[in-house]
Amino acid sequence: MDYKFLVDEAIKAKVNAVAVYSNFHVGAALLTDKNKIYSGCNIESSSYSLTICAERTAIFKAVSEGQRNFKAIAISGDTEDFISPCGACRQVISDLCGNIDIVMINSRGEYVIKKTSELLPFAFGDKDLR
Numbered sequence: 001m002d003y004k005f006l007v008d009e010a011i012k013a014k015v016n017a018v019a020v021y022s023n024f025h026v027g028a029a030l031l032t033d034k035n036k037i038y039s040g041c042n043i044e045s046s047s048y049s050l051t052i053c054a055e056r057t058a059i060f061k062a063v064s065e066g067q068r069n070f071k072a073i074a075i076s077g078d079t080e081d082f083i084s085p086c087g088a089c090r091q092v093i094s095d096l097c098g099n100i101d102i103v104m105i106n107s108r109g110e111y112v113i114k115k116t117s118e119l120l121p122f123a124f125g126d127k128d129l130r
Contacts, residue, residue, distance in 0.1 A: 006031055006072060006103060014026060014078075017042050017043070020044055026075065027039065027041050028057065028058040030055075030070060030097075031070065032070055033070065038059075040054045040056070055073060055093065059092055070098070073097065074104075077105070082106050083105060085102065090119050099117050100115070101113050102114050102115070
């Protein structure tokens, strides 16, 4: 699938990042099954553990507004390599979004697509809590 429109939204979301400590700006754009986009950026706190990633910002925003079905999430950073979600974000994507397309973007706007299951094989989930 061509996710250029989602890539563009993730790149735009990066502008709002609050990365005063790391200077590592990240933007994310989450696509619902109804083709609505929720964007997010990383937001840092001086108490580093309270920082939130762009992916989780977008996901929590969508879920808090009643969205539950998603197609893809695009992640943009300023790195030469394709930026991938951290472990915490991979778990949240798996739990709240399922096996969606994860669009990883580099600083040139190029992207690759992987499924959640490719980035988090043998994922822990609700089935493990039963």
